[in-house]
Amino acid sequence: MFDYMEIFIVNLIIPAVMLFGGYMMKTCPPRNISRWVGFRTALSMKNADTWAFAHACCGRVWWKAGWISLALSVLVQLPFAKASEETLETLALVMVLAQSFMLLGTVVYVQRELKLMFDERGRRRQ
Structure with a gap:
């Protein structure tokens, strides 16, 4: 049903989205x-300052995480070039x-950074 190259390419979609999204946000x-x-989180949408900070932070994180995820995805898949269809699907x-x-973890990380930088009203902490 699926061959190695199809699976290989599909497994690069999320890293590619992270790289593109990170670049665009930055x-x-x-x-x-x-x-x-x-x-879009409640805190990131409080004001222009929180909005800009969230996008700058998320852009940096997605850019780095995208490259890491891309490299790991390629390295993990290489040994499976001759694997069975069932193994490739798994x-x-x-x-x-x-x-x-990894993608969801970046959202948690950025939200934590927002909470460290801003109070619940969106004002920068001293």
Whole structure:
């Protein structure tokens, strides 16, 4: 059903999204606070300062995490070039779950950084 190259490419989608999203957040974040686009949490949407900080922080984290995830994804997949279809499907599932946890972990990290930098009203801490 699936061959090695299809699985290989699918396993690079999340790292590619992180790299693209990180680059976009770093270089041209959304200017206006939006319910549809951007890093949207209650604290990040308090004001322009929290919005800008969240995007700068998330951009840096996604950019780094994207490269790490990309490198690990390639290295982990290389030994499975001749594996069975069942093994490749299991590998794909494990990789997508690991990458998803990494992606969600960055959201937790950025939210923690926001809470360290700003109070609950969105004012910078002293």
